[in-house]
Amino acid sequence: MTLLEQKRHFDHIIEKVEKARLRVSDHHIVKIVAASKYVDAEAIKSLYDIGQRAFGENKVQDLINKSEQLKDLPIEWHFIGTLQKNKINHLLSVRPHLLHSIDSIELAHALNERLERDEMYLRALVQINSAYEESKSGFFPEEINEKYAQIMQECPRLKLQGVMSIGAHVDDPVLIRKSFETTRRIFETLPQATICSMGMSSDFELAIECGSTMIRLGSILFPK
Ligand SMILES: *Cc1c(COP(=O)(O)O)cnc(C)c1O
Numbered sequence: 001m002t003l004l005e006q007k008r009h010f011d012h013i014i015e016k017v018e019k020a021r022l023r024v025s026d027h028h029i030v031k032i033v034a035a036s037k038y039v040d041a042e043a044i045k046s047l048y049d050i051g052q053r054a055f056g057e058n059k060v061q062d063l064i065n066k067s068e069q070l071k072d073l074p075i076e077w078h079f080i081g082t083l084q085k086n087k088i089n090h091l092l093s094v095r096p097h098l099l100h101s102i103d104s105i106e107l108a109h110a111l112n113e114r115l116e117r118d119e120m121y122l123r124a125l126v127q128i129n130s131a132y133e134e135s136k137s138g139f140f141p142e143e144i145n146e147k148y149a150q151i152m153q154e155c156p157r158l159k160l161q162g163v164m165s166i167g168a169h170v171d172d173p174v175l176i177r178k179s180f181e182t183t184r185r186i187f188e189t190l191p192q193a194t195i196c197s198m199g200m201s202s203d204f205e206l207a208i209e210c211g212s213t214m215i216r217l218g219s220i221l222f223p224k
Pocket of ligand 1: 035037058080081200201202216217218219220
Protein backbone atom coordinates (compact mmCIF):
# COMPACT_ATOMS: atom_id res chain seq x y z
CA MET A 1 0.00 0.00 0.00
CA THR A 2 1.13 3.53 -0.62
CA LEU A 3 1.24 5.92 2.31
CA LEU A 4 -1.90 7.63 1.07
CA GLU A 5 -3.75 4.32 0.79
CA GLN A 6 -2.61 3.37 4.24
CA LYS A 7 -3.81 6.67 5.65
CA ARG A 8 -7.22 6.24 4.00
CA HIS A 9 -7.48 2.73 5.36
CA PHE A 10 -6.59 3.92 8.86
CA ASP A 11 -9.08 6.80 8.68
CA HIS A 12 -11.76 4.33 7.66
CA ILE A 13 -11.11 2.19 10.76
CA ILE A 14 -11.10 5.28 12.99
CA GLU A 15 -14.46 6.22 11.51
CA LYS A 16 -15.87 2.81 12.46
CA VAL A 17 -14.51 3.18 15.99
CA GLU A 18 -15.99 6.66 16.18
CA LYS A 19 -19.44 5.51 15.07
CA ALA A 20 -19.43 2.62 17.52
CA ARG A 21 -18.38 4.80 20.44
CA LEU A 22 -21.03 7.41 19.68
CA ARG A 23 -23.65 4.65 19.83
CA VAL A 24 -22.62 4.30 23.50
CA SER A 25 -22.38 7.97 24.37
CA ASP A 26 -20.75 11.25 23.33
CA HIS A 27 -18.49 10.85 26.33
CA HIS A 28 -17.41 7.28 25.73
CA ILE A 29 -13.73 7.35 24.78
CA VAL A 30 -12.00 4.38 23.14
CA LYS A 31 -8.27 4.00 22.76
CA ILE A 32 -6.72 1.95 19.95
CA VAL A 33 -3.71 -0.21 20.68
CA ALA A 34 -2.14 -1.46 17.45
CA ALA A 35 -1.28 -5.15 17.90
CA SER A 36 1.92 -5.16 15.88
CA LYS A 37 2.92 -8.81 16.25
CA TYR A 38 2.46 -9.54 12.55
CA VAL A 39 4.73 -6.74 11.35
CA ASP A 40 8.27 -5.40 11.59
CA ALA A 41 9.58 -2.13 12.98
CA GLU A 42 9.32 -0.43 9.61
CA ALA A 43 5.57 -1.08 9.36
CA ILE A 44 5.14 0.18 12.94
CA LYS A 45 7.01 3.33 11.97
CA SER A 46 4.69 3.99 9.04
CA LEU A 47 1.59 3.64 11.22
CA TYR A 48 3.29 5.91 13.76
CA ASP A 49 3.83 8.45 11.00
CA ILE A 50 0.08 8.70 10.39
CA GLY A 51 -0.66 9.20 14.05
CA GLN A 52 -0.84 5.91 15.94
CA ARG A 53 1.07 6.04 19.25
CA ALA A 54 0.18 2.89 21.25
CA PHE A 55 1.49 -0.48 20.07
CA GLY A 56 1.17 -3.90 21.68
CA GLU A 57 3.28 -7.03 21.35
CA ASN A 58 2.52 -10.51 22.62
CA LYS A 59 6.07 -11.89 22.82
CA VAL A 60 8.64 -10.37 25.14
CA GLN A 61 11.52 -10.85 22.73
CA ASP A 62 9.62 -9.10 19.92
CA LEU A 63 8.78 -6.24 22.25
CA ILE A 64 12.45 -5.87 23.16
CA ASN A 65 13.65 -5.99 19.55
CA LYS A 66 11.06 -3.63 18.10
CA SER A 67 11.18 -1.11 20.94
CA GLU A 68 14.98 -1.06 20.63
CA GLN A 69 14.77 -0.43 16.88
CA LEU A 70 12.24 2.35 17.42
CA LYS A 71 13.73 3.81 20.59
CA ASP A 72 13.89 7.32 19.15
CA LEU A 73 10.10 7.48 18.83
CA PRO A 74 7.87 8.24 21.83
CA ILE A 75 5.83 5.07 21.33
CA GLU A 76 3.66 3.78 24.16
CA TRP A 77 4.39 0.04 24.36
CA HIS A 78 1.84 -2.44 25.68
CA PHE A 79 2.34 -6.11 26.44
CA ILE A 80 -0.75 -8.10 25.49
CA GLY A 81 0.41 -11.74 25.47
CA THR A 82 0.69 -14.42 28.09
CA LEU A 83 3.69 -13.62 30.28
CA GLN A 84 5.97 -16.41 31.50
CA LYS A 85 7.52 -15.76 34.89
CA ASN A 86 11.03 -16.33 33.52
CA LYS A 87 10.51 -13.39 31.12
CA ILE A 88 9.62 -10.83 33.77
CA ASN A 89 13.09 -9.22 33.93
CA HIS A 90 13.18 -8.85 30.16
CA LEU A 91 9.71 -7.35 30.07
CA LEU A 92 10.51 -4.81 32.79
CA SER A 93 13.70 -3.75 31.01
CA VAL A 94 11.46 -2.20 28.34
CA ARG A 95 9.41 -0.30 30.96
CA PRO A 96 6.12 -1.01 29.19
CA HIS A 97 3.26 1.44 29.53
CA LEU A 98 0.70 -1.26 30.36
CA LEU A 99 0.66 -5.02 30.91
CA HIS A 100 -2.74 -6.39 29.81
CA SER A 101 -2.46 -9.94 30.97
CA ILE A 102 -2.08 -10.79 34.65
CA ASP A 103 -3.57 -14.26 34.69
CA SER A 104 -2.47 -15.77 38.02
CA ILE A 105 -1.72 -14.79 41.59
CA GLU A 106 1.75 -16.35 41.21
CA LEU A 107 2.54 -14.08 38.27
CA ALA A 108 1.33 -11.03 40.21
CA HIS A 109 3.54 -11.93 43.17
CA ALA A 110 6.57 -12.57 40.96
CA LEU A 111 6.08 -9.23 39.20
CA ASN A 112 5.64 -7.40 42.49
CA GLU A 113 8.85 -8.86 43.87
CA ARG A 114 10.90 -7.82 40.83
CA LEU A 115 9.30 -4.37 40.75
CA GLU A 116 10.10 -3.85 44.39
CA ARG A 117 13.72 -4.84 43.86
CA ASP A 118 14.01 -2.38 40.96
CA GLU A 119 11.99 0.32 42.76
CA MET A 120 9.52 0.44 39.88
CA TYR A 121 5.78 0.45 39.42
CA LEU A 122 3.85 -1.13 36.57
CA ARG A 123 0.36 -0.36 35.28
CA ALA A 124 -1.49 -3.61 34.68
CA LEU A 125 -4.80 -5.22 33.83
CA VAL A 126 -6.13 -8.51 35.10
CA GLN A 127 -7.25 -10.93 32.40
CA ILE A 128 -10.74 -12.46 32.54
CA ASN A 129 -11.65 -15.67 30.77
CA SER A 130 -15.23 -14.54 30.25
CA ALA A 131 -16.21 -17.27 27.82
CA TYR A 132 -14.78 -20.12 29.93
CA GLU A 133 -12.52 -21.29 27.10
CA GLU A 134 -9.82 -23.83 27.85
CA SER A 135 -7.49 -22.31 25.26
CA LYS A 136 -7.46 -18.96 27.09
CA SER A 137 -5.77 -17.83 30.23
CA GLY A 138 -7.27 -15.56 32.84
CA PHE A 139 -9.48 -15.73 35.88
CA PHE A 140 -13.06 -16.93 35.69
CA PRO A 141 -15.83 -14.39 36.25
CA GLU A 142 -16.85 -15.82 39.62
CA GLU A 143 -13.36 -15.54 41.08
CA ILE A 144 -12.15 -12.27 39.59
CA ASN A 145 -13.39 -9.88 42.29
CA GLU A 146 -11.65 -11.78 45.03
CA LYS A 147 -8.41 -12.20 43.03
CA TYR A 148 -8.38 -8.56 41.93
CA ALA A 149 -8.72 -7.43 45.55
CA GLN A 150 -6.01 -9.85 46.62
CA ILE A 151 -3.58 -8.53 43.98
CA MET A 152 -4.36 -4.94 44.94
CA GLN A 153 -3.64 -5.73 48.55
CA GLU A 154 -0.60 -7.99 48.19
CA CYS A 155 1.10 -6.41 45.16
CA PRO A 156 1.34 -2.66 45.75
CA ARG A 157 3.91 -2.26 42.97
CA LEU A 158 1.25 -3.26 40.43
CA LYS A 159 -1.01 -0.35 39.62
CA LEU A 160 -4.17 -2.17 38.62
CA GLN A 161 -6.22 -0.21 36.08
CA GLY A 162 -8.92 -2.68 35.09
CA VAL A 163 -9.41 -5.79 32.99
CA MET A 164 -8.59 -7.39 29.66
CA SER A 165 -10.56 -10.08 27.91
CA ILE A 166 -10.59 -11.83 24.55
CA GLY A 167 -14.07 -12.25 23.07
CA ALA A 168 -15.55 -15.71 22.76
CA HIS A 169 -13.92 -17.59 19.89
CA VAL A 170 -17.15 -18.45 18.06
CA ASP A 171 -19.06 -17.18 15.04
CA ASP A 172 -22.29 -16.46 16.88
CA PRO A 173 -22.36 -12.73 17.69
CA VAL A 174 -24.85 -13.39 20.48
CA LEU A 175 -22.26 -15.45 22.35
CA ILE A 176 -19.49 -12.96 21.64
CA ARG A 177 -21.68 -10.17 22.97
CA LYS A 178 -22.43 -12.20 26.06
CA SER A 179 -18.72 -12.60 26.82
CA PHE A 180 -18.14 -8.85 26.39
CA GLU A 181 -21.11 -8.00 28.58
CA THR A 182 -19.78 -10.30 31.28
CA THR A 183 -16.43 -8.50 31.17
CA ARG A 184 -18.01 -5.05 31.24
CA ARG A 185 -20.29 -5.97 34.15
CA ILE A 186 -17.32 -7.16 36.21
CA PHE A 187 -15.27 -4.09 35.22
CA GLU A 188 -17.94 -1.83 36.68
CA THR A 189 -17.66 -3.48 40.08
CA LEU A 190 -13.88 -3.12 40.41
CA PRO A 191 -12.46 -0.33 42.57
CA GLN A 192 -10.77 2.49 40.63
CA ALA A 193 -10.82 0.56 37.36
CA THR A 194 -10.68 2.80 34.28
CA ILE A 195 -9.60 0.44 31.48
CA CYS A 196 -11.74 -2.29 29.95
CA SER A 197 -9.54 -3.78 27.19
CA MET A 198 -11.62 -5.89 24.81
CA GLY A 199 -12.22 -6.11 21.09
CA MET A 200 -9.97 -7.18 18.21
CA SER A 201 -10.17 -6.89 14.41
CA SER A 202 -13.17 -9.18 14.03
CA ASP A 203 -15.28 -7.88 16.91
CA PHE A 204 -14.17 -4.40 17.96
CA GLU A 205 -17.43 -2.61 17.08
CA LEU A 206 -19.41 -5.08 19.15
CA ALA A 207 -16.89 -4.75 22.00
CA ILE A 208 -17.20 -0.96 21.97
CA GLU A 209 -20.99 -1.18 22.04
CA CYS A 210 -20.62 -3.40 25.11
CA GLY A 211 -18.48 -0.76 26.83
CA SER A 212 -14.88 -1.45 25.82
CA THR A 213 -12.54 1.49 26.46
CA MET A 214 -9.48 -0.01 24.75
CA ILE A 215 -9.37 -2.14 21.61
CA ARG A 216 -6.42 -4.16 20.37
CA LEU A 217 -6.37 -4.18 16.57
CA GLY A 218 -3.92 -6.31 14.62
CA SER A 219 -4.73 -7.81 11.22
CA ILE A 220 -7.19 -5.08 10.21
CA LEU A 221 -4.58 -2.34 10.73
CA PHE A 222 -1.85 -4.09 8.78
CA PRO A 223 -3.49 -5.55 5.67
CA LYS A 224 -1.18 -7.45 3.37
C1 LIG B 1 -2.92 -10.54 18.08
C2 LIG B 1 -3.71 -10.05 19.23
C3 LIG B 1 -4.71 -9.11 19.05
C4 LIG B 1 -5.10 -8.56 17.67
O1 LIG B 1 -5.67 -9.57 16.91
P1 LIG B 1 -6.36 -9.29 15.48
O2 LIG B 1 -7.45 -10.28 15.40
O3 LIG B 1 -5.30 -9.48 14.48
O4 LIG B 1 -6.87 -7.89 15.52
C5 LIG B 1 -5.42 -8.68 20.16
N1 LIG B 1 -5.15 -9.15 21.40
C6 LIG B 1 -4.18 -10.07 21.62
C7 LIG B 1 -3.96 -10.54 22.99
C8 LIG B 1 -3.44 -10.54 20.54
O5 LIG B 1 -2.49 -11.46 20.76
